[in-house]
Amino acid sequence: MDTYTVLSVIGEGSFGRALLVQPKDGSGQYVIKEIRLPKTQSGQASSKKEAVLLSRMKHTNIVAFIESFEADGHLYIVMEYCTGGDLLQKIKRQKTALFSVDVILRWFAQMCLGAKHIHDKRVLHRDLKSKNIFLTDNGTIKLGDFGSACVLKSSKAFAYSYVGTPYYVSPEIWDSQPYNNKSDVWSLGCVLYELCTLRHPFQARSWKSLILKVCRGAYPPLPKHLPYELHYLLKQMFRTNPRDRPSLNTILTSHRIAKLLQKHLPPQQLQRETPSRWKREEGEKVAMFLGQKGLIETSSSLGGSMQEVQSLNEQECPRKKWAEGPPNTVMQVLGNADLISSTSMTSGNSFDSNSGDTLPGTQGASPRRQWDRGTPERLLSVLDKAYQSMASKTYTVHQAAVEHPLMGPLSQTGADGTDGLEEDTDRLEEDTVDESRLEPRSDDEDTDFEEECPCDWVEELRENGLGALIPALSLHF
Numbered sequence: 432m433d434t435y436t437v438l439s440v441i442g443e444g445s446f447g448r449a450l451l452v453q454p455k456d457g458s459g460q461y462v463i464k465e466i467r468l469p470k471t472q473s474g475q476a477s478s479k480k481e482a483v484l485l486s487r488m489k490h491t492n493i494v495a496f497i498e499s500f501e502a503d504g505h506l507y508i509v510m511e512y513c514t515g516g517d518l519l520q521k522i523k524r525q526k527t528a529l530f531s532v533d534v535i536l537r538w539f540a541q542m543c544l545g546a547k548h549i550h551d552k553r554v555l556h557r558d559l560k561s562k563n564i565f566l567t568d569n570g571t572i573k574l575g576d577f578g579s580a581c582v583l584k585s586s587k588a589f590a591y592s593y594v595g596t597p598y599y600v601s602p603e604i605w606d607s608q609p610y611n612n613k614s615d616v617w618s619l620g621c622v623l624y625e626l627c628t629l630r631h632p633f634q635a636r637s638w639k640s641l642i643l644k645v646c647r648g649a650y651p652p653l654p655k656h657l658p659y660e661l662h663y664l665l666k667q668m669f670r671t672n673p674r675d676r677p678s679l680n681t682i683l684t685s686h687r688i689a690k691l692l693q694k695h696l697p698p699q700q701l702q703r704e705t706p707s708r709w710k711r712e713e714g715e716k717v718a719m720f721l722g723q724k725g726l727i728e729t730s731s732s733l734g735g736s737m738q739e740v741q742s743l744n745e746q747e748c749p750r751k752k753w754a755e756g757p758p759n760t761v762m763q764v765l766g767n768a769d770l771i772s773s774t775s776m777t778s779g780n781s782f783d784s785n786s787g788d789t790l791p792g793t794q795g796a797s798p799r800r801q802w803d804r805g806t807p808e809r810l811l812s813v814l815d816k817a818y819q820s821m822a823s824k825t826y827t828v829h830q831a832a833v834e835h836p837l838m839g840p841l842s843q844t845g846a847d848g849t850d851g852l853e854e855d856t857d858r859l860e861e862d863t864v865d866e867s868r869l870e871p872r873s874d875d876e877d878t879d880f881e882e883e884c885p886c887d888w889v890e891e892l893r894e895n896g897l898g899a900l901i902p903a904l905s906l907h908f
């Protein structure tokens with residue numbers, strides 16, 4: 432830190448602080464993320480992951496990594512300073528004045544390029560949201576905050592251990608299905624919707640209602656003046672089955688929106704990028720930092736083709752198949768509104784998932800029911816406990832949490848009917864532009880990838896207790 436002068440503290444996250452700095456021997460300004468290093472080795476590796484992954488990303492639309500170092504029990508990540516601030520600030524500053532179509536397309540095209548670069552590197556960002564997308568002075572979009580990102584062993588790996596920002600979390604995550612590249616696509620869809628409407632696509636006053644809306648993919652329609660291609664794209668990005676969502680590559684190259692997006696890209700960014708693969712040195716570097724030798728064994732040291740790697744992984748861990756239609760677990764379980772409202776959500780009483788009993792204090796509890804599968808009930812129970820913690824800590828949820836735990840920075844105020852799924856779907860029906868034209872087409876050439884590592888993140892949160900849950904949630908809100 433001796434080589435930098437701290438100019439100001441620009442923000443504080445759950446990890447530590449973000450500082451605006453200037454090198455003592457030079458000019459320019461940078462942001463330093465100061466992260467308290469946990470005591471355990473695994474905790475340290477996990478903190479360092481952000482620096483390692485950011486350092487691997489070299490793209491115009493990703494915040495540039497400068498260097499990282501450790502001092503006094505902290506990890507310091509020095510990165511490019513995005514003078515234009517984040518997109519959430521921009522959106523909020525608009526108040527009610529919508530962005531022009533040109534601006535929306537220009538920013539969104541760059542987001543897709545940045546995110547595609549991440550996916551090409553076999554990395555999932557896992558926390559794409561307007562607060563983590565920055566702008567430079569000259570209007571260039573930069574994706575940042577790799578604190579939740581994860582690196583994949585192969586193109587067919589699964590990611591289970593994810594807790595994202597509720598507004599941006601895809602149906603499969605609520606359904607405890609693996610995180611995959613299409614989950615990032617969903618989150619980018621949420622950002623695109625925010626650019627188009629200055630609102631979150633899915634907002635609600637209760638977890639139950641939010642999750643239901645997400646799992647049904649039910650969002651209020653876009654303003655009619657927006658081009659048909661944007662309506663169509665969003666509809667596809669919000670397909671509840673991730674396989675039906677287009678990949679970023681498809682969006683940029685062969686989707687109906689592709690031409691419009693390309694028109695809005697700077698000429699030098701129009702060149703088609705060749706997908707990058709793991710290089711052995713890169714794999715070794717990441718593995719060294721993370722202490723995970725296996726990472727390079729399946730990725731580069733085999734020296735085999737991607738097909739070989741894939742088939743290897745399929746033998747070790749058969750690839751999960753998505754069911755047709757919307758995520759069934761959450762739909763089944765949340766369909767039972769009484770149970771949820773009388774246990775975890777509305778009454779403030781909690782439900783003991785081990786015994787299946789409603790805990791003392793329950794008023795007018797409905798008869799005990801069995802869950803088909805445990806996870807959503809456990810999730811709701813965990814989230815229920817998280818309410819109070821969020822009220823004092825979490826950025827988006829916190830401030831309004833006392834009255835409306837799920838009011839975010841872009842939530843409408845007053846009686847907005849955010850809890851009424853029916854209202855939204857009605858609006859959707861009456862207002863949507865030519866529904867039949869928005870039906871998905873087949874994207875045979877499209878790609879999916881997920882991460883293996885079958886750990887149960889709800890269980891992880893539960894086992895770690897509320898102490899671990901609070902930072903985990905705070906980190907991402």
Ligand SMILES: Nc1ncnc2c1ncn2[C@@H]1O[C@H](COP(=O)(O)OP(=O)(O)OP(=O)(O)O)[C@@H](O)[C@H]1O
Nearest residue numbers: 441442444445446449462511512513517576906907
């Ligand atoms: N490279 C950057 N350029 C400009 N501003 C940045 C940059 N990185 C972060 N910021 C700003 O610094 C503040 C802290 O950001 P950071 O992502 O580190 O934490 P956070 O998102 O607020 O918290 P958390 O990571 O816990 O969700 C935010 O206001 C963010 O907009």
